[in-house]
Amino acid sequence: MSTTFQLDTSTSRANPTPQPMKRLTVPKIRAHKTDGQSGEPLVMLTAYTARQAQLLDAHCDLLLVGDSLGQVIYGLPSTIPVTLDMMANHAAAVVRGSYHAVVVVDMPFGSYEASKEQAFENAAFLLKQSGAAAVKLEGGAQMAETVAFLNQRGIPVMGHVGLTPQAVNVLGGYMARGRSDSEADKIVGDAKSLDEAGAFAIVIEGVVEPIAIAATRAVSCPTIGIGASAQCDGQVLVTEDMLGMFDRVPRFVKQYENIAEVIGKTVAQYAEEVRSRAFPGEPQTYQPKS
Template sequence: MSTTFNLDTSTSRANPTPQPMKRLTVPGIRTRKQDGVTAEPIVMLTAYTARQAQLLDAHCDMLLVGDSLGQVIYGLPSTVPVTLDMMALHGAAVVRGSYHAAVIVDMPFGSYEESPAQAFASASTLLKASGAAGVKLEGGAAMAPTVAFLTERGIPVMGHVGLTPQAVNVLGGYAARGRSDAEADKIMADAKALDDAGAFAIVVEGVVEPIAIAVTEAVSCPTIGIGASARCDGQVLVTDDMLGMFERVPRFVKRYDNIAESIASAVKAYAAEVRDRTFPGPDQTYQPK
């Protein structure tokens, strides 16, 4: 048995509730790709809170505690200012709110690039603080020695190639990658280097589709596409984007709902009832017995 934390709707507090051990593992995710084929595509979405994890968990193979929380949760201009403490706290919340999906936590900018030793210290801190199954880091061939170093020491690593948001200042923006032969060759070389180094999966972001397909066919580990191709071994999106929480979303996002409009409508109705004193009513107040 494992212990997860379900929100008690009567108290709005997290209370431990036993659940059968059903959580997917990193080796299980890795072996979904056999002989270059993933028969059942891998489903991944971002999650930042316990309640969000609860709602997504049953439908996802992996939950990514992405450093996109810097923009989505904290209103930061990019992922660059995100800290290790932020990732650890949100990672722990997502682990508490889930029991099925494998939880992967992004390593924030500046926490792993200096050396493999720095990366191990940061990654071990994240895993111990959160209970997550693995970490994700950005970068290709330059990070391959770090991926090997971590993997050899028991830390599962998901790679990330193509458009790497932490390097936005070097890349000069969020445009699609792989349009030139040189850029396409680099993306392929980066993916192969990460695969050889032991990455259990690789996010392929913002890459022109033929290159994403070629990378998927070239590496032995699963690829997780975002703005890439349906022929990747799996897909990931920022949950708040696909639910319509923001007015502007990247071109590659499909909106499956418009939650922002529903929230605005509900708050508008609440505000109107407060102002005309129809809320709270008899059903929401306590009367003398």
């Protein structure tokens, strides 16, 4: 594990303390792919809280504080209403809970599209407030100038092409992308534009597999697939999806556990014991000293 714990006697909470482990860096992630070839695939999962980061950190190369927190944490209908403050606060918690993985934070809708100067101001805010190492933004060739502008000013950028959730109103839904020749060409072209602009990695989401493979082979930086292909240079999932926290499982998700069922059974047992006065018992109560 990448953390140990010290008991805070004032709060009775166990706080993480760093072990002698150096955090991965953006250049190391970028260098994972050389001459078009990558080694062992990169592992990335979403994280939104300090405790979640503690549990995931030792197993991941990157932790993504995704704007998917809009739906996962806040119950919003999409990522569109997510704010900069939401992203900064959750990213700071994830940074505090991790000591190994590179923490990347999503730039929310409306925080970077107007101009490259707007993007710099808001990206700088996110990194200052959270301590994250990089930002992620959606869009292809149209965002290349912004990616280059940020990169040249010390802000590493992860790109995102294919199915871009912030553009769901334009796309008309969450269906797979790249089924037509024109759209397939655009996805590959978008990935190449971001790569040339200096993106250190690119998420390829919801793209038919041959196009995801073509895009991966077309760029020099690592690609991170989600609903794409095992031939991408890494993979990412929303942690709550792969743990089975929700009833609906997207097609591209493998559910490794059904944590919702475990929680339901555990809470049901607790409720039964409370109502029968079986809890708390003597081990959970303070008795007079003899």
